[in-house]
Amino acid sequence: MNILVCIKQVPDMESKFKVNADGTWYDTVDLAWRMNEYDEYAVEQAVQLKEQVGDSDLTVLCIGSDRVKETMKKALAMGCDRGAHIIDDNAAQKDPFEIASIIATYAKDKSFDLIFTGMQSQDRGSAQVGILVAEMLGLPGISTIVAFTYDSGQITVRRELEGGIKAIVKSGTPALVTCQLGLNTPRYPTLPNIMKAKKKELLSVAVAELLNVEARQATERMYLPEKKGGGLVLEGEPAELADQLIKILKDKTTVLA
Amino acid sequence: MKTLLVAEYRDGKLLGTGNELVAFAQQLGAESAMFLVGSSSLLPQYDGTLYLADVKKYAEFNPAVHKQLLLDVIAKEQPEMIVFGHTSYGWDLAPRIALAINAAQISEVIDIVDGTLMVGSCNAKLRRDVKSRTEQTVITLQAGAFGPAEPTGTPNVVTINTDITAQMEFSGYEAADAGGVDLSKAEVIVSAGRGIGKPDNVPMIAALAKALGGELGASRPVVDAEWAEHHRQVGTTGQTVSPKLYVACGISGAIQHLAGMKKSEFIVAINTDKDAPIGEIADVLVVADLKQFVPALTEKLVNA
Numbered sequence: 001m002n003i004l005v006c007i008k009q010v011p012d013m014e015s016k017f018k019v020n021a022d023g024t025w026y027d028t029v030d031l032a033w034r035m036n037e038y039d040e041y042a043v044e045q046a047v048q049l050k051e052q053v054g055d056s057d058l059t060v061l062c063i064g065s066d067r068v069k070e071t072m073k074k075a076l077a078m079g080c081d082r083g084a085h086i087i088d089d090n091a092a093q094k095d096p097f098e099i100a101s102i103i104a105t106y107a108k109d110k111s112f113d114l115i116f117t118g119m120q121s122q123d124r125g126s127a128q129v130g131i132l133v134a135e136m137l138g139l140p141g142i143s144t145i146v147a148f149t150y151d152s153g154q155i156t157v158r159r160e161l162e163g164g165i166k167a168i169v170k171s172g173t174p175a176l177v178t179c180q181l182g183l184n185t186p187r188y189p190t191l192p193n194i195m196k197a198k199k200k201e202l203l204s205v206a207v208a209e210l211l212n213v214e215a216r217q218a219t220e221r222m223y224l225p226e227k228k229g230g231g232l233v234l235e236g237e238p239a240e241l242a243d244q245l246i247k248i249l250k251d252k253t254t255v256l257a
Numbered sequence: 258m259k260t261l262l263v264a265e266y267r268d269g270k271l272l273g274t275g276n277e278l279v280a281f282a283q284q285l286g287a288e289s290a291m292f293l294v295g296s297s298s299l300l301p302q303y304d305g306t307l308y309l310a311d312v313k314k315y316a317e318f319n320p321a322v323h324k325q326l327l328l329d330v331i332a333k334e335q336p337e338m339i340v341f342g343h344t345s346y347g348w349d350l351a352p353r354i355a356l357a358i359n360a361a362q363i364s365e366v367i368d369i370v371d372g373t374l375m376v377g378s379c380n381a382k383l384r385r386d387v388k389s390r391t392e393q394t395v396i397t398l399q400a401g402a403f404g405p406a407e408p409t410g411t412p413n414v415v416t417i418n419t420d421i422t423a424q425m426e427f428s429g430y431e432a433a434d435a436g437g438v439d440l441s442k443a444e445v446i447v448s449a450g451r452g453i454g455k456p457d458n459v460p461m462i463a464a465l466a467k468a469l470g471g472e473l474g475a476s477r478p479v480v481d482a483e484w485a486e487h488h489r490q491v492g493t494t495g496q497t498v499s500p501k502l503y504v505a506c507g508i509s510g511a512i513q514h515l516a517g518m519k520k521s522e523f524i525v526a527i528n529t530d531k532d533a534p535i536g537e538i539a540d541v542l543v544v545a546d547l548k549q550f551v552p553a554l555t556e557k558l559v560n561a
Contacts, residue, residue, distance in 0.1 A: 013380045013509070014530065026383060096352075096362070120348075123379050126364040127343075131352040140424040141320070143349040159318070161267070161345045164433030164487065164494050167318050171425035182481035216361035220373065221386040231539045233531065241543055242554040245525065246561070248541055253523045255445050255469060255502045256558075 001056035005046040005080065005116040006103055006133070007039040009064055009071040010123045017224070024219045025092050026123075035071045038118025040186040042179040045148050046116045047079035047187070052150065057081050059112075063102060064091045069202065076197035077189030083200065088207035095215040096124070100132030105210040108137060114155070115176040119144045130178035140171040143178040258287035261336035263327065265346050266295035266312055268430060273405060274342035275301050280404020281340060285369065291412065292330050294323055304410025310417050318346075321424040324353045326417055331358060336393065343397035355395040362395040363387050365512075367402045380511055381534040400493065400516055436488020438472055445471025445502045448491055448518075449479050452507020452528060453547060456484040462506050465551050468558040469502065474518075476508045492517035507547055510535030527551065 011017070011031040018027040035043070043060065050056045060080040062068045065088070072083045086102060088094070094102075107115065115137075117130035127143070134141025146166060147158035153173050158166040160180050189197070232248070234241050250256050260282045264275035275291065282289040290306040294315055300307065308330045315322050327350070331339060339354060341347030343365040355362035368375040373386045374396065440446055447466035449459055463473045475485035477492055491498055493513040503521035508514060510526075510533055518524070519538050526539035527547055536542045543550060 011379070013382070015379075016532070017379055017382050019383070026379065096364075097356075125376075125378065126362070127348040128352040128355075128362055128364060131349060132356055135353050135356045141353075142425065144345055158431060159345060159349075160494055161430075162272075162493055164490070165268070166431040166433075167345075168428045168431060169318060169425055170428060175425075181477060216359075216391050217363060217387055217389050219385045220388050222378065223384055223386075225377075225381070225384050225537075227537075231526075231536060231542050233536070233542045233544060235544045238545055238549040238553040239557075241545055241550055242557050245541065245543060245554060246557060249502065249523075249525075252540070253502050255471075256561075 001049075001053045001113045002111055003046050003050060003056055003058045003114050003116070004061060004107060004110070004112040005039070005042050005058065005075070006061045006129070007043060007071065007075055008036040008118070008121050009033050009062065009068040010036045010121055013122055019222050019224065024222055026222065033067060033071065035074055036118050036121050038120060038122070038179055038181060041181060041183040042116040042118050043075045043078050043080065044184045044186040045179060046114070048184065049114065049150055050079065059084055061086065061103060061106065063088050063099060063207065065089045072202065073197050074189060076200045077194045078187055079193070081200065083202040085202055085204045086207050086210060087204055095217045096126045096128035096132060097216045098211060098213055100129045100136060101213045102207060102210045103129070103133050104136035105212065106205070107133070113173045114150075115139070117176065117178050119178040119180050130176060134176035137176070139174050139176050141176040141178070142169050142171060144180045145177050146180050146183050148177065148183065258285055258338070259334065259336045260285070260287045260289045260338045260340050261331060261334055262289050262291045263339065263341045263347065263350070264291050264293040264295070264301055265342065265344065266293060266299070267317055271295065271299055271301050272344075274344055274347070275303070276405035276408055277342060277398060277400070277403045278340050279303065280406040281398055283406055284403060287338070290330075290334050290336070292327055294326065297414065300412055300414065302408035302410055303412040305412060307412035307414050308417050309414050316423070316427045318427040319423050320350060320353060322419060322421055323350055324357065325419045325421040327354055328357055329417060329419065339393065339395045341395070341397045343399050347397045351395050351397050358393055359391060360393040360395050361389040361391045362397070363389060364397050365399045366396050367399045377512070380509060382532070399512060434487040436486055438488050440472055440474055440489065440491065440496045440498050443472040443498070443500050445469045445504075446474040446491070446498055446500045446518075447471055447504040447506065448474035448476060448508060449485060449506050450476040450508030451478040452509070453479070454507070456482070458548065459484050461548070461551050465504070465506075465555045468555045469504070471500070471502070474498070476514050477511075505535050505539070506551065508535055509533045510537065
């Protein structure tokens with residue numbers, strides 16, 4: 001079985017973000033980078049599938065500068081067999097349509113039986129790329145899965161809907177699924193696997209070889225949201241803060257009455 | 258400006274998304290028509306043309322078929338904007354439509370000013386102004402960002418059909434995990450977020466909930482990590498609550514969480530990050546280390 005998992009490297013969302021010099025994206029200086037959280041579930045599910053079916057080959061694909069190799073190595077240490085690094089120093093400027101086109105062009109002749117992606121990225125949050133790739137390749141694409149099973153060429157998944165209800169969906173393969181948080185428990189790479197990952201193949205492809213479309217949207221401006229003010233901000237020593245808060249709760253609510 | 262609004266029907270009910278889409282069209286001053294895979298026995302109140310496909314025939318989740326039904330309507334109506342809710346239905350179907358009509362898709366729009374669409378980035382810490390470069394544009398609206406409009410009118414129903422075949426099989430629903438706690442009835446909820454750091458700190462948050470006579474709630478990451486049961490989850494995929502007091506402990510304030518608790522009467526957030534988005538809706542933001550502040554507060558409440 002031939003499996004592909006697509007990942008993205010994103011900043012830690014706890015970071016203090018600043019807008020870059022041209023005002024259209026966040027400044028990448030001084031940020032800590034990690035694997036997009038949704039993609040960790042995608043990698044884990046792909047590795048579990050590989051372990052289940054035995055004879056299989058699992059490729060992890062990532063688009064970005066050399067910086068993303070670190071994140072790819074984590075995916076390799078989690079159990080992916082090989083990496084496909086699409087080298088692109090301007091990946092952040094590309095819209096979801098361009099990113100999906102790059103992936104679909106890479107994947108189209110490689111007969112993947114299953115493709116896993118995260119349901120969205122934590123920075124852009126467009127929730128488009130996975131489904132676009134499926135449509136470009138003419139595959140069934142199922143978004144937002146929180147359960148996945150594979151049996152003899154058939155997949156059964158649960159899509160998460162609002163209110164925690166789940167839709168049960170079945171499909172043949174090849175197919176693509178986009179992974180929601182909570183799908184599984186992503187493993188921590190062990191030290192021996194981190195060492196092994198260093199020897200795994202990391203193939204590099206220039207993005208120009210795969211990109212043959214133009215962006216359909218543009219970010220004109222990125223900025224910090226205006227503070228709406230409103231709320232009271234309390235700072236200080238814990239015991240004093242507790243006294244202040246209790247007084248406020250007595251004045252403004254009925255719960256301590 | 259002409260818009261096509263994609264309403265939603267699930268499990269025998271019309272979803273509220275439709276009224277938010279109508280509010281969006283009204284804000285734009287745009288003409289609109291509505292698309293729904295639903296039932297003729299449960300029509301939305303809507304003052305305009307409703308293109309209706311029978312859900313019994315085409316199933317509630319059937320992307321290839323819903324896509325074709327919608328493409329046929331788009332070909333007929335030629336809308337400049339096709340508008341979905343940013344929901345499990347909308348974010349699944351919208352990219353398929355955008356690709357088929359060579360349109361840009363702009364996701365999770367929170368506002369529109371003079372044709373410029375505004376979206377959030379990086380867990381609402383940043384905003385972007387986005388411009389479409391295509392003639393038609395597909396957009397999804399953030400839940401709660403527009404309206405809802407007061408439902409009014411009787412639609413002019415146009416029944417639609419297609420003979421395209423399904424790509425996958427939808428075989429029904431599984432109910433949300435049932436639990437012993439109905440958070441919607443609690444007067445006080447104290448919720449734990451990822452910022453509590455580790456599962457060992459959950460009892461500390463539960464103790465504060467008890468001291469306030471309330472229930473323990475949780476954000477999604479805490480439930481996903483199995484530090485708390487799913488029935489304690491507050492937010493889009495958990496419960497929607499509006500207690501007299503909501504205390505958010507170590508919760509940054511992802512939109513999915515805010516959607517589930519922002520109607521609470523009084524909101525206290527406890528967070529080390531002064532800039533966390535939860536501060537935007539909190540009545541009081543306590544900037545403090547939870548491990549010091551929460552036990553201090555609990556002790557004073559218990560001994561009061």
